[in-house]
Amino acid sequence: MSDKHKKSSPYTADRGMPGAFEGETVTRRRFMNVTAQGLGGVAVAAFALPALGFAIGPVFERTKMQWQDIGALGDFNEEDYIPRVFTIVNGIGEAGKTTAYVRLRNPQIDTETEDQYNRVIAISTRCNHLGCPVRFTPAAGKFLCPCHGGVYDFRGLREGGPPVRPLDRFYTRIEDGKVLVGARYSVNSELRRFSPRDPGQPLDGIGQYLYPARFSTPEK
Structure with missing residues (x-):
């Protein structure tokens, strides 16, 4: 058999590798390199996988709409907003409550x-x-954010500052003379409804396709 077709020996000593030992097929240097690379991959995965899970978790989050009584229909009018506090996350006390202007x-x-x-x-x-929490200012007829100067008009549409879309809203319905509030939803500048998005995620133009919606199964 010619040298060209002669099968190479699997042993490092036969192949003339520096520092080789008789009977070994992988040099210690190569073994250490492979081991180090493997441990590096494990370390990267340990950091990356939780972050990835946190990032894509909301895509698979399912919420169930729970209607809550926030007062009699006669408590509210067309000219002014009345603040109402209700629970959006059960079992965590005050931290699970939010306020809506109604x-x-x-x-x-x-x-x-x-x-x-x-x-x-x-x-x-x-x-x-x-x-950040916004406040409705009756004298101005606007919602104002004290953190970075966000301004929204009477309907919650963005008027100025850094916000990227109008204020979110909650589903409501009237039942037996009572006003019930349900799940939150987001809106674009035309007040078209979208499933809830996080702050900083626009919903106009291409923005509505860039951010994943939260899958929800609201019982309206």
């Missing part, structure tokens, strides 16, 4: 399509810049 729908200014879930308007107090 008023009756006004056909003169609320031009989006009316249905059984928006006869009462319930606007979230979470700014869509970084999530």
